Amino acid sequence: MKKSYAALALLCFALPLLLLVAPLPVAGQRGRGGPGTPPAAAVPAPPIRRMQDGKPDLTGYGLEQRRSTERLTPSTNGVVVDPPDGKLPYQPWARAERIDRELPHRGYEDPTAHCFVAGVPRSMYTPSPFQILQPPGYVVLLFERMNWRQIPLDGRAHIPDTTRLWNGDSVGRWEGDTLIVDTKNLNGKTWLNEVGDVLTHDAHIVERFTPMNANTIMYRATVTDTVAYTRPWTIEMALNRQDDELLEVACHEDNGDLQHLKDVRDEYRAKNKGK
Amino acid sequence: MNVRLSRAVILAVFVAVAIPAFAHHSFTAEFDTSKAIKITGKVTMMKWANPHAWIFIDVVDSKGKVTNWALETGAANSLIRRGWRKEDLPAGTVLVVEGWQARNGSPTANVSSITFTDGRRLFAGSSNPAAPQK
Numbered sequence: 001m002k003k004s005y006a007a008l009a010l011l012c013f014a015l016p017l018l019l020l021v022a023p024l025p026v027a028g029q030r031g032r033g034g035p036g037t038p039p040a041a042a043v044p045a046p047p048i049r050r051m052q053d054g055k056p057d058l059t060g061y062g063l064e065q066r067r068s069t070e071r072l073t074p075s076t077n078g079v080v081v082d083p084p085d086g087k088l089p090y091q092p093w094a095r096a097e098r099i100d101r102e103l104p105h106r107g108y109e110d111p112t113a114h115c116f117v118a119g120v121p122r123s124m125y126t127p128s129p130f131q132i133l134q135p136p137g138y139v140v141l142l143f144e145r146m147n148w149r150q151i152p153l154d155g156r157a158h159i160p161d162t163t164r165l166w167n168g169d170s171v172g173r174w175e176g177d178t179l180i181v182d183t184k185n186l187n188g189k190t191w192l193n194e195v196g197d198v199l200t201h202d203a204h205i206v207e208r209f210t211p212m213n214a215n216t217i218m219y220r221a222t223v224t225d226t227v228a229y230t231r232p233w234t235i236e237m238a239l240n241r242q243d244d245e246l247l248e249v250a251c252h253e254d255n256g257d258l259q260h261l262k263d264v265r266d267e268y269r270a271k272n273k274g275k
Numbered sequence: 276m277n278v279r280l281s282r283a284v285i286l287a288v289f290v291a292v293a294i295p296a297f298a299h300h301s302f303t304a305e306f307d308t309s310k311a312i313k314i315t316g317k318v319t320m321m322k323w324a325n326p327h328a329w330i331f332i333d334v335v336d337s338k339g340k341v342t343n344w345a346l347e348t349g350a351a352n353s354l355i356r357r358g359w360r361k362e363d364l365p366a367g368t369v370l371v372v373e374g375w376q377a378r379n380g381s382p383t384a385n386v387s388s389i390t391f392t393d394g395r396r397l398f399a400g401s402s403n404p405a406a407p408q409k
Contacts, residue, residue: 102301104378106304107301107304108304113301144352194302195301247352248352249350249352250325251326254324254329255326256327256329256347257305257327257347260377261304261305264305267379
C-alpha cells in the first residue's frame with residue numbers, strides 16, 4: 001500500500017518540482033564552459049515575486065548549479081565574464097601562489113578544510129544550498145555549511161577597517177530590481193576555491209543579485225583587489241531556486257580529512273627537507 | 276500516507292537532480308584520480324558524519340587476506356538527498372564500491388558510488404570533479 005502512495009506522491013509532487021528546479025535559460029548567460037544552456041522549459045517561469053513594498057522577493061532556497069563543482073569556480077570554465085578572456089588578471093606573485101596552492105602538499109591550507117567559513121564570494125558557489133531571508137531592513141543569507149551573512153539595507157556606512165572578518169562587512173541597497181551588496185573588511189585568509197585562487201585583505205567586492213523571474217537570480221560579483229590583481233574582475237552565474245530545506249553540515253564533527261591532508265603535507269616536507 | 280514518507284519521497288526525488296558534489300577540500304590533494312578502484316566487501320561500520328560520512332568494509336583478496344577499507348563519501352545530508360538511508364547499510368551488507376584510492380596507497384578511498392547486490396546503485400556525492408553525481 002505504501003508503494004502505491006509513494007507512486008502517487010511522485011506523480012503529484014515530483015513532476016511539478018522537477019519543472020520548477022530545472023535550470024532555465026537566462027538572459028546574459030554565457031555559453032563558455034559548463035553543460036551549456038538546457039532546452040527551453042515547457043512551462044515559462046513565473047514572473048518576479050514581490051514583497052509588500054514592491055521590492056523583489058528573493059526569499060527561498062537556492063544553489064549555484066551551472067557548474068558541477070566548486071573546483072571550477074571562478075578561475076576556469078566560464079564564470080569570469082570580465083576580463084573578456086575569462087582569466088583572472090593576476091599579479092605575478094599571486095599567480096605563482098595560485099599555482100603552488102594547487103599542489104597536493106598545499107591542500108591542507110585550504111581554510112574550508114579546517115571548517116572555516118568560505119567567505120565572500122566563495123560561499124555563493126560552494127556546492128551546498130543556501131536560503132535567502134528578507135526581514136524588514138535586511139537581507140540575510142543562510143548557508144547550509146553553518147555560515148551566514150546579514151546585509152543591512154538602511155544606508156549605514158561600513159564598520160572601521162580595523163575590524164576584519166571572514167565574511168567581511170556587507171551593506172546593501174536596491175537599485176531598481178537589483179540588490180547591490182558592497183563588502184569590505186575581509187580578513188585576507190579565505191581562498192576563492194579549493195584550488196587556491198587568491199583573495200587578499202584589500203578586496204572590495206560588489207555583488208549584484210538580479211531576479212530574472214521567480215526561479216532564477218542572476219548573480220554578479222566584481223572584485224577589486226589591488227594587492228593580488230592588475231585590474232577588477234567580474235564573475236557571473238545563475239542562482240536557481242529550489243524547493244528544498246537546509247539541513248546541516250556540522251564540519252567539526254568528524255573532520256578526518258584534515259589529518260590526511262596534513263600527512264600529505266608532512267610527507268612532502270620530509271622529502272624536501274634542506275632543499 | 277504518513278507525512279514523513281511523503282517528505283522523504285519528495286526530497287529524495289527532486290534533490291537528486293539538483294545537488295552537485297560536496298567539495299569540502301581539495302580532492303586531488305588527498306586522492307589520486309589515476310587510482311580508480313572497484314572493490315567488493317561487507318560493511319563493518321557506517322559513520323553518518325560531517326563534513327564527510329565514511330563506510331568501512333572488509334575486502335577479502337584471492338589469498339583470503341582481509342583488509343578493512345575506509346571509504347569517504349559526501350556529507351551525511353548529501354547522502355540523504357541521494358537516497359541513502361541508515362537502515363539500508365547494516366553491518367554485513369555486501370557492497371560493490373567504486374571510487375579513487377588515497378595518494379598514500381593506504382586502503383582509503385573517495386567513493387563515487389555503491390551498488391547493492393540487488394543492483395541498486397547510489398552515488399556518494401564525491402568531491403572528485405569528474406565523478407558522476409546522479
